[in-house]
Amino acid sequence: MFGGVFDSAAIDKSIAEKEKLTEAPGFWDDHEAAERVMSQIRRLKGRVEPWRKLLADMDDLDAMYELAEESGAAEDEQEVNSLYSTAKETFEKLNILNLLSGEVDQSDAFLTVHAGAGGTEACDWAFMLSRMYLRWAERHGYKTEVVDELEAEGGLKSITIQISGDFVYGYLKGEGGIHRLVRISPFDANARRHTSFASVYVYPVLDDTIEVEVKPEDLRVDTYRAGGKGGQHVNKTDSAVRFTHIPTGIVVACQTERSQLMNRQTCMNMLKARLYEYYREQKEKENSKFMAEKKDISFGSQIRSYVFCPYTMVKDHRTKYSVGNIQGVMDGDLDEFMNAYLVAKWKGLPMDDSGDNDEEV
Numbered sequence: 001m002f003g004g005v006f007d008s009a010a011i012d013k014s015i016a017e018k019e020k021l022t023e024a025p026g027f028w029d030d031h032e033a034a035e036r037v038m039s040q041i042r043r044l045k046g047r048v049e050p051w052r053k054l055l056a057d058m059d060d061l062d063a064m065y066e067l068a069e070e071s072g073a074a075e076d077e078q079e080v081n082s083l084y085s086t087a088k089e090t091f092e093k094l095n096i097l098n099l100l101s102g103e104v105d106q107s108d109a110f111l112t113v114h115a116g117a118g119g120t121e122a123c124d125w126a127f128m129l130s131r132m133y134l135r136w137a138e139r140h141g142y143k144t145e146v147v148d149e150l151e152a153e154g155g156l157k158s159i160t161i162q163i164s165g166d167f168v169y170g171y172l173k174g175e176g177g178i179h180r181l182v183r184i185s186p187f188d189a190n191a192r193r194h195t196s197f198a199s200v201y202v203y204p205v206l207d208d209t210i211e212v213e214v215k216p217e218d219l220r221v222d223t224y225r226a227g228g229k230g231g232q233h234v235n236k237t238d239s240a241v242r243f244t245h246i247p248t249g250i251v252v253a254c255q256t257e258r259s260q261l262m263n264r265q266t267c268m269n270m271l272k273a274r275l276y277e278y279y280r281e282q283k284e285k286e287n288s289k290f291m292a293e294k295k296d297i298s299f300g301s302q303i304r305s306y307v308f309c310p311y312t313m314v315k316d317h318r319t320k321y322s323v324g325n326i327q328g329v330m331d332g333d334l335d336e337f338m339n340a341y342l343v344a345k346w347k348g349l350p351m352d353d354s355g356d357n358d359e360e361v
Helices: 008-022 031-071 074-097 120-139 168-175 231-236 260-286 326-330 335-347
Strands: 109-115 143-152 155-164 177-184 193-204 219-224 240-245 250-254 302-307 313-316
Touching: 008 031, 031 074, 074 335, 109 120, 109 168, 109 260, 120 143, 120 155, 120 168, 120 177, 120 193, 120 326, 143 250, 155 168, 155 250, 168 193, 168 335, 193 260, 219 260, 240 260, 250 260, 302 326, 313 326, 313 335
Parallel strands: 177 302
Antiparallel strands: 109 155, 109 193, 143 155, 177 193, 219 240, 240 250, 302 313
């Protein structure tokens, strides 16, 4: 029906099977499980129903085109052009959505920003990046929650944000890497140009259908007093939690909840997400699909550069996509960068994430 874009019959069958589950007695007894099923139904319908609507709109466009041809009226021609533009825009959006077919692409995501080389400058840059992603989430109506934050002079040393909504991980997965800032420093009395770096990590929030084993003997748990904002209870009790996964060295922390129990649960969710990505990368390395090389948070390893001076440009070094409206990007206008990455991955195009040699870019 959809020209090989996806198997609509299989999706329809899956929807019917899940809808049958909702008719079973006691379906809502386990509210969380029921919500997961309902969410799966909504997401599956979201795969096929927009395409069916687009096909219906195309039929309307065909009919309108024939009418405009017969009448020769200018207003009919304008109507055809308007319908065509709308249909084309819808098709392009749906085409991108169909590239998000990975096992966890439809999941929520944890996004972590770490300040890198550059001291106070880098901490300010980490704050700017976190704001950029929060604005991106806001544009799409996604829910956000800061689950861990380490403040520093001039901004943030690190921050972890949980972003919730349909296909959040699928869109954000290409944002992981080193982000480079070039600007006239607001912290430099001599107004010199500075280069700063921050790293972004993105991990999927896993649901119960994807199992990641965490053995108790592999886990070190530390509790400590939370810092920063949060009120007297948060700051005066050992409610903050840090998990260290000994075999991999992965560390996660959460300090935003009043309850240590809630922080533990959030930490476990974050750890499973990190381990899922870790094991996925290991498997891909073993299969020689690609080599994921760890990069220093410094010059020469950036995936994207944000240049405020001597000109304004944001350039992704993997896809070569760039824009001059840097303020729009910092306000969360990231969709075209994400789309370019998804298309390049789908086409199997080589993407050099080592950055450009040109100091200016």
